[in-house]
Amino acid sequence: MSIPPAPLHIADLEAAINFWRERAPVDGSGALAPEVAALAEVYGAMAHAGAQEVPLPALPGPARSAWLAWYETLPDTPCIAVCSTSQGDEWCKGCGRSFTEVQHWLEMDPAQKRAVWRRIEREGTALRFTARYAGRAGAAAAPH
Numbered sequence: 237m238s239i240p241p242a243p244l245h246i247a248d249l250e251a252a253i254n255f256w257r258e259r260a261p262v263d264g265s266g267a268l269a270p271e272v273a274a275l276a277e278v279y280g281a282m283a284h285a286g287a288q289e290v291p292l293p294a295l296p297g298p299a300r301s302a303w304l305a306w307y308e309t310l311p312d313t314p315c316i317a318v319c320s321t322s323q324g325d326e327w328c329k330g331c332g333r334s335f336t337e338v339q340h341w342l343e344m345d346p347a348q349k350r351a352v353w354r355r356i357e358r359e360g361t362a363l364r365f366t367a368r369y370a371g372r373a374g375a376a377a378a379p380h
Contacts, residue, residue: 239340242351243289244303249279252306271302292347307346314356316364316372330369332362 253275260269268276278299282290295303318330321338328338337344337352344352356362364373 239337239344239348241291242345242348243291244295244347244350245354246279246282246288246290247354248350249275249282249290249303252303253279255306255309256302270298271305274298275302292345304346307350312349313341314353314362314364314373316369318363318369318372328362330363332356332359332364 253272256269256271256275260272262268274296278290278295282288292300292303314331314333315338316330318328319338320329321327321333321335326335327333328335331338333341333352333356341349356364363369
């Protein structure tokens with residue numbers, strides 16, 4: 237079994253835009269950084285269409301490059317080294333990923349990984365979200 241393709245969520249585009257806005261603020265001429273402009277064009281089209289998701293391959297080259305550069309600044313895995321799938325659980329009590337997601341994590345593309353991150357953050361039930369494991373999760377926390 238493999239992980240199905242996943243589109244990019246508009247919240248991730250917004251996070252990438254904010255990352256680039258902090259990194260390259262508007263200059264005196266009012267011009268946006270190229271990364272912000274590329275991502276904002278996609279974001280605006282999505283907002284206008286009422287779309288919440290877009291396939292990663294559908295992003296124009298500059299927007300895709302800017303999104304991937306933002307993505308590379310995030311922790312790769314939600315793992316906190318408390319893996320219950322190794323004990324036979326279908327869902328890891330430590331990170332909240334399914335056995336299949338843990339098994340295929342290295343094969344997943346950035347959009348698939350972000351979809352998993354969004355789900356486990358939305359659910360908030362894994363041990364990584366408890367005070368006891370906050371230190372371990374802090375090193376692997378993703379932006380909300």
